[in-house]
Amino acid sequence: MTSRILVLGATGQTGIDFSNAALEAGHQLTLYVRNPSKVPENIKSHEKVSIVEGQLSDEEKLKQAVASGATVFVSFAGPTFGSTGTPVSDSLKLLLPLLISHNYQRAIITATCSYTAPEDQGGLKWRAVVGLIRLIGGSAYHEIQGIGAQVTSQDPAKLKWTLIRLPFLDNGDAKHVTATFTGSGKDGLFLSRKSAAAWVLDQLDSEEWVGKCPALCN
Numbered sequence: 001m002t003s004r005i006l007v008l009g010a011t012g013q014t015g016i017d018f019s020n021a022a023l024e025a026g027h028q029l030t031l032y033v034r035n036p037s038k039v040p041e042n043i044k045s046h047e048k049v050s051i052v053e054g055q056l057s058d059e060e061k062l063k064q065a066v067a068s069g070a071t072v073f074v075s076f077a078g079p080t081f082g083s084t085g086t087p088v089s090d091s092l093k094l095l096l097p098l099l100i101s102h103n104y105q106r107a108i109i110t111a112t113c114s115y116t117a118p119e120d121q122g123g124l125k126w127r128a129v130v131g132l133i134r135l136i137g138g139s140a141y142h143e144i145q146g147i148g149a150q151v152t153s154q155d156p157a158k159l160k161w162t163l164i165r166l167p168f169l170d171n172g173d174a175k176h177v178t179a180t181f182t183g184s185g186k187d188g189l190f191l192s193r194k195s196a197a198a199w200v201l202d203q204l205d206s207e208e209w210v211g212k213c214p215a216l217c218n
Contacts, residue, residue, distance in 0.1 A: 009076030018197035089146025121183025142209030156211035188217030
């Protein structure tokens with residue numbers, strides 16, 4: 001089934017890969033972006049794409065984007081190394097109640113394994129990765145904690161959310177994706193952006209991971 005999807009983080013490479021895959025599958029997109037010039041021309045000019053320009057903190061623009069007719073929300077927005085503040089998690093405080101009030105059917109939001117799921121068993125490699133992020137990542141660790149807390153505090157009966165936790169990303173081709181939890185023995189450290197995009201697209205009509213926080217890898 002095709003939908004109109006509201007996309008946050010559409011100018012990053014994973015968001016671009018997702019937008020291309022979603023358009024190829026026949027979906028319509030509303031892109032909420034700070035800088036429309038960063039949207040590739042083939043996406044920007046597509047007849048099934050509308051763009052709302054605004055800051056993450058602009059409540060009126062966020063309301064406009066949510067009211068675009070979309071019924072699905074996907075976010076690839078997240079911190080970068082050395083970033084300051086928690087703009088994404090602060091934005092989700094505004095966005096998530098709006099999604100519920102507008103009867104959104106699905107929400108898939110990205111984070112990392114810095115946010116711990118109840119099913120996680122952990123492991124040395126994850127402690128090392130998270131420790132490195134806390135050491136040199138600026139506010140990235142706190143941003144991810146905020147994103148995770150905002151999403152998982154929502155009632156999945158009111159908003160069918162999934163928080164997907166991404167490892168190190170590369171620009172390889174789409175491959176099989178394993179959705180698991182840390183310490184399972186299947187929890188790899190790498191995932192291609194195209195794989196992440198394809199997995200998210202497949203989950204739009206699935207309830208397998210509703211209310212859960214899978215860690216993805218190839």
